[in-house]
Amino acid sequence: VTILGIETSCDDTGCAVVDDTGKILGESLYSQNDIHIRYGGVNPLIAYELHRNNIELAVNKAIQSSNLKISNIDAIAVTTKPGMLINLQVGVKYAKYLARKFHKPLIPIHHMEAHALVTRMYQTIAFPFIVLLISGGHCLLAVAKDVDEFLLLGEGLDNAPGEIMDKVARRLKLKNVTEYSLMPGGKAIEVAARKALNPEQFKFPLPLARYRDCNFSFSGLKDSVFRSLTKKESEHGTIGDEIVPEVNDLCAAFQLAVAEHIAHRTERALIFCEKEDLISSHNRTIIVSGGVACNDTIFQSIELIGKKMGYRVYRPPSRLCTDNGVMIAWNGIEKFRKQIDIFSDIDLSDVTPIAPLGKSLVNEVK
């Protein structure tokens, strides 16, 4: 079985051809990062124009590099939710056009489910397992019970971790440093943090420390970092593009606080799952994915919790943590194997910007 996957939910146009052994036969990714950096964030209208310009190229490149023809592919998987509506529509409209032209079935894909399942492409991980999705738009803890069955345990109450890392990076003016100029904000913070000499000079409180659920909150942390920075700037009398000398220490202290918060909430989720018997004792696995999962400090803090509680912790390779077409194609393979969600057409009204991940147990976690 071979499936073409198409991803256009945010700012990357990603396509891939994947087979049922988990082999990536062909791949393409038109990352709009470099362009958006100049506009200071994702601009939905610019992203839309770029998707429209790149979608045909991206599909052709993935198909060509696979040495297959579209007529040899079994189905087309495409992200239908959640994401920016007009951007999702570009991918879905193109998938519909291909499906009609080549008489291929369509498989609609939930972007966050695809992030959650891609690790299964190259590692045997049986259901059920715990998923932690940390990205630019989401922060979620869930139990993956099956390909199409998720239980949501906790979610972000305000900003997503990647979003605040991007905001802090911008406020710290890291983009003015040549070394960081082309990196996503979270990556720039990670690299700067490695150079810290005295991160202990900054202390940030653990968000939601006294809550026993497993929701997330990052906006208070962002405000604390901004306040510390403003104080340092006034002490040093910095102006314009000047960067405070404590920048690396601030990055390290901030990154550690993000890591500790995520680890603390994950621990709450594990405790709840044990109590409710949601995870079998011989198969204790946590999968971490989404762009922020690229961060070694954050990942290691999850590994520590995993070790303490007897869980194996995995993440996909970095290029599959951030948005890509491979995870969409793989999710298509997973659905095709089970013969679920295979349609002759997708109605554009099924394309939705907001879509919860599975059944919510958020209010039951205490």
Ligand code: ATP
């Ligand atoms: P979503 O999947 O929620 O719709 P998205 O698709 O925009 O959001 P991803 O592509 O999964 O998000 O991730 C992008 C985010 O990952 C950015 O906020 C970026 O700063 C962050 N990121 C990338 N590399 C790192 C890193 N090494 N450390 C921390 N954050 C990182």
Ligand code: FE
């Ligand atoms: Fe994503």
